[in-house]
Amino acid sequence: MRVDLQGSDLWKRFHEIGTEMIITKAGRRMFPAMRVKISGLDPHQLYYITMDIIPVDNKRYRYVYHSSKWMVAGNADSPVPPRVYIHPDSPASGETWMRQVISFDKLKLTNNELDDQGHIILHSMHKYQPRVHVIHKERGEELSHVRAVPQGDGTRTLSFPETTFTTVTAYQNQQITRLKIDRNPFAKGFRDSGRNRT
Amino acid sequence: MRVDLQGSDLWKRFHEIGTEMIITKAGRRMFPAMRVKISGLDPHQLYYITMDIIPVDNKRYRYVYHSSKWMVAGNADSPVPPRVYIHPDSPASGETWMRQVISFDKLKLTNNELDDQGHIILHSMHKYQPRVHVIHKERGEELSHVRAVPQGDGTRTLSFPETTFTTVTAYQNQQITRLKIDRNPFAKGFRDSGRNRT
DNA sequence: ATGTTTCCACCTAGGTGAAAACTT
DNA sequence: AAGTTTTCACCTAGGTGGAAACAT
Numbered sequence: 001m002r003v004d005l006q007g008s009d010l011w012k013r014f015h016e017i018g019t020e021m022i023i024t025k026a027g028r029r030m031f032p033a034m035r036v037k038i039s040g041l042d043p044h045q046l047y048y049i050t051m052d053i054i055p056v057d058n059k060r061y062r063y064v065y066h067s068s069k070w071m072v073a074g075n076a077d078s079p080v081p082p083r084v085y086i087h088p089d090s091p092a093s094g095e096t097w098m099r100q101v102i103s104f105d106k107l108k109l110t111n112n113e114l115d116d117q118g119h120i121i122l123h124s125m126h127k128y129q130p131r132v133h134v135i136h137k138e139r140g141e142e143l144s145h146v147r148a149v150p151q152g153d154g155t156r157t158l159s160f161p162e163t164t165f166t167t168v169t170a171y172q173n174q175q176i177t178r179l180k181i182d183r184n185p186f187a188k189g190f191r192d193s194g195r196n197r198t
Numbered sequence: 199m200r201v202d203l204q205g206s207d208l209w210k211r212f213h214e215i216g217t218e219m220i221i222t223k224a225g226r227r228m229f230p231a232m233r234v235k236i237s238g239l240d241p242h243q244l245y246y247i248t249m250d251i252i253p254v255d256n257k258r259y260r261y262v263y264h265s266s267k268w269m270v271a272g273n274a275d276s277p278v279p280p281r282v283y284i285h286p287d288s289p290a291s292g293e294t295w296m297r298q299v300i301s302f303d304k305l306k307l308t309n310n311e312l313d314d315q316g317h318i319i320l321h322s323m324h325k326y327q328p329r330v331h332v333i334h335k336e337r338g339e340e341l342s343h344v345r346a347v348p349q350g351d352g353t354r355t356l357s358f359p360e361t362t363f364t365t366v367t368a369y370q371n372q373q374i375t376r377l378k379i380d381r382n383p384f385a386k387g388f389r390d391s392g393r394n395r396t
Numbered sequence: 397a398t399g400t401t402t403c404c405a406c407c408t409a410g411g412t413g414a415a416a417a418c419t420t
Numbered sequence: 421a422a423g424t425t426t427t428c429a430c431c432t433a434g435g436t437g438g439a440a441a442c443a444t
Contacts, residue, residue, distance in 0.1 A: 397444100398443100398444090399442105399443085399444085400441100400442075400443070400444100401440100401441080401442070401443090402439100402440085402441075402442085403438105403439090403440085403441095404437105404438090404439090404440105405436100405437105405438095406435105406436080406437100407434105407435080407436070408433100408434085408435075408436095409432100409433085409434090409435100410431105410432085410433090411430105411431080411432075411433100412429100412430080412431070412432095413428105413429105413430100414427100414428090414429095415426100415427090415428090416425100416426085416427085416428105417424100417425080417426075417427095418423105418424075418425070418426085419422100419423085419424070419425090420421100420422090420423090420424100
């Protein structure tokens with residue numbers, strides 16, 4: 001089985017600067033969104049595909065403006081309720097999954113520990129790593145948004161180092177802001193002089 | 199097993215006037231959309247839920263303005279490629295289906311016999327009846343958008359007389375137009391004097 | 397000080413019927 | 421004359437970062 005990250009060039013441009021992702025109470029999408037292509041599945045078996053996001057380390061960070069760098073600012077906050085994003089096409093046959101690019105663009109990040117929308121709960125100012133899970137569906141098995149992914153022979157877990165990010169409630173590095181505005185269609189209103197009329 | 203039509207009051211108001219549905223080349227949604235609630239499924243079995251739309255009779259119609267009535271205008275045009283709308287949540291467990299209102303609002307009608315978007319192909323100026331199919335998923339079975347629904351013990355077919363309609367490319371009865379504008383949120387721009395400024 | 401929340405103008409994406417143009 | 425296609429202003433629905441207000 002093989003999983004390829006799509007849009008890897010864009011991820012690398014963000015990664016070189018130090019990717020930041022906004023988290024809000026209501027939930028905010030990631031940009032870029034994770035998109036993968038899978039091969040080597042059994043076309044006639046059923047699989048769930050899910051994503052979770054794990055801490056990269058046990059630290060809390062702060063952004064130092066004059067050096068444009070993230071510095072350790074202490075130990076991580078206490079753990080947060082674990083959440084799993086189950087790709088909405090799940091469960092589907094290997095054939096179905098392999099035919100398409102699998103996009104996680106509807107996944108949302110929140111800093112609300114009491115969230116009841118099924119969004120992924122994270123701490124602000126921490127570093128995280130998204131992971132993709134390919135889970136062979138055994139008969140009768142059901143997945144939950146709020147329980148850890150089942151481990152074992154039927155589960156493969158993949159992650160891509162260039163997709164790590166730091167959570168923020170407002171962008172710290174202006175180069176990140178600029179890249180987001182430049183590439184995210186929904187931020188088009190902030191491009192060029194589009195907003196220079198107030 | 200039991201299937202209840204939701205929004206039945208609105209359907210009846212349309213039906214009393216004589217429901218019309220626009221069909222276009224690109225595909226047009228139905229308004230109202232079919233919405234049903236199902237009970238009596240086996241919570242742990244898998245089901246597909248699908249919709250097709252069959253001719254009510256073998257006739258072609260025309261609208262007579264001065265009597266505000268649809269009159270037979272000859273025999274039906276030659277049959278059209280059969281299409282099935284597979285509800286996007288399919289397949290799902292009986293438990294999942296019974297927990298929600300099942301909406302067919304994304305289903306689209308077209309008069310383009312060469313349509314490749316998977317929309318339901320119909321003749322203009324004909325009378326039709328939508329049908330809901332609840333299909334018990336046998337292992338390995340796959341459904342197709344372009345083949346008839348499998349018949350047999352594993353399939354239940356339901357229809358609601360108040361949801362019959364006549365296809366048009368432009369509304370014939372102005373009472374239908376008024377009801378649509380009044381109730382469809384997307385037609386809000388035509389309400390009251392909202393458009394009386396040109 | 398530093399980080400968070402709320403509100404908002406500006407977008408994307410796409411569903412309406414009207415009107416004009418087109419077809420037969 | 422009758423029906424169809426195309427285009428369009430006007431909506432719904434919801435994803436952006438900025439700015440100001442708020443919190444600690």
